[in-house]
Amino acid sequence: MSNGKTVLLIGASRGLGLGLAGELARRGWQVIATARDPSKATELTALAASTGRIEIEKLDVDDVGQLEALAARLASRPLDVLFVNAGISGPRDQSVADLSRVDVAQVMWTNALSPVRIAGRLQPQVAAGGTVAFMSSLLGSIAGNTSGGFELYRISKASLNMLARGFAATAGKDKNLVVLNLHPGWVRTDMGGPQAPVGVEESVRGLADVLEARRDAGHHYLDYQGRELPW
Ligand SMILES: NC(=O)c1ccc[n+]([C@@H]2O[C@H](COP(=O)([O-])OP(=O)(O)OC[C@H]3O[C@@H](n4cnc5c(N)ncnc54)[C@H](OP(=O)(O)O)[C@@H]3O)[C@@H](O)[C@H]2O)c1
Numbered sequence: 520m521s522n523g524k525t526v527l528l529i530g531a532s533r534g535l536g537l538g539l540a541g542e543l544a545r546r547g548w549q550v551i552a553t554a555r556d557p558s559k560a561t562e563l564t565a566l567a568a569s570t571g572r573i574e575i576e577k578l579d580v581d582d583v584g585q586l587e588a589l590a591a592r593l594a595s596r597p598l599d600v601l602f603v604n605a606g607i608s609g610p611r612d613q614s615v616a617d618l619s620r621v622d623v624a625q626v627m628w629t630n631a632l633s634p635v636r637i638a639g640r641l642q643p644q645v646a647a648g649g650t651v652a653f654m655s656s657l658l659g660s661i662a663g664n665t666s667g668g669f670e671l672y673r674i675s676k677a678s679l680n681m682l683a684r685g686f687a688a689t690a691g692k693d694k695n696l697v698v699l700n701l702h703p704g705w706v707r708t709d710m711g712g713p714q715a716p717v718g719v720e721e722s723v724r725g726l727a728d729v730l731e732a733r734r735d736a737g738h739h740y741l742d743y744q745g746r747e748l749p750w
Contacts, residue, residue, distance in 0.1 A: 521572075522547035527598050529553050529578060529637060530605025532560040534708035535654065538723035539604065544570040546727060548600075551593065553578040555605075580605045580633040590640055598645045600730060603634040604654040606675075608710050613671045623671060630675035635682040639690065647694045652730060653683050655700035655740065662749035680740065680750065687738035695736040701726060702742040717743075 526543055530536040531552035540552045540563060550573045554560035557575050567573035578589050580603070609626040610618070638651050645651060658669055659676025680700050687698035703726060704717035711717075725743030733739060740748045 520547055521549065524599040525549040525551065525596065526600040526602055527551045527593070527641065529580060529603045531563055533562065534710060535703050535706060535719060535722060536604040537562055537566070538719040539602070539726060540573055541566050541570065542723040542727045544572040548572065550574070551576055551596070553589070555579045580637060581629055586637060586640055593644065596644060598641070598649065600650045600652065601638060601641055601645050602652040602730070603637055606630045606654055609671045613669050615670055618671055626671050626675045627678060631678035631682055634679060635686055638686050642690045642694070645694070645696065648696070648736065650697040650699060650730060651686070651691065652699040652701055653679055655679055655702055657702045657742065657748060660749055684738055691738065697733055697736055698738045699729070699733060700738070700740045701729065702748060704743050
């Protein structure tokens with residue numbers, strides 16, 4: 520049964536985004552799910568057909584023209600939740616000494632700048648008191664970095680956390696939004712790899728529980744089990 524709520528989920532072609540689209544649709548949400556190339560998002564297309572609650576839109580998160588086109592297409596659609604999930608891990612070798620400017624620019628752009636630009640552009644459609652969620656990572660925690668490694672990915676998610684803080688303090692504050700930076704756990708996806716301890720189903724069930732439970736305005740950094748993380 521429908522719960523009467525709509526979520527716009529950015530980056531749902533595979534992995535956690537695909538899992539979240541299914542989990543939220545099964546919970547009665549109307550899901551507007553984006554894919555960079557909908558013609559290749561075969562699993563999302565099948566999920567849309569089987570649930571009847573998923574609409575598929577096109578968005579490369581780094582493409583400002585596509586963002587404008589999406590905003591125009593969705594102009595009349597009020598949103599209860601905007602969830603920006605898309606992200607990349609970057610090159611395998613992330614030591615500061617070896618990173619290239621091109622890699623740094625790409626990962627910072629996709630993981631930090633683009634999500635918050637998307638939130639800024641689409642927030643007028645998010646209901647007052649609604650939720651804007653960003654898929655962050657525990658690796659974005661400065662306080663939690665006790666081992667080093669994954670340097671570029673870490674700074675991209677730490678930057679996402681910082682930019683989301685600014686969003687929460689401005690547009691978020693004006694509209695009493697719940698702004699969530701979420702850690703999904705270390706999950707078995709293309710990014711997380713086969714050795715990750717958490718499955719997609721377990722992670723997205725937890726993330727959906729957190730989304731539905733946290734209704735307090737402000738900025739929160741939480742894992743998929745609802746635990747507060749150190750910034
Ligand atoms: N898996 C983990 O253990 C883990 C842990 C902490 C945080 N996270 C975060 O969780 C999110 C999802 O990760 P995942 O594990 O599901 O990764 P994944 O399996 O690699 O999927 C990444 C998703 O992001 C999309 N994406 C990447 N760049 C994009 C772009 N420029 N425009 C539009 N979509 C784009 C991909 O679309 P395409 O199919 O078009 O490439 C895909 O849908 C990411 O933000 C990641 O950093 C994951």
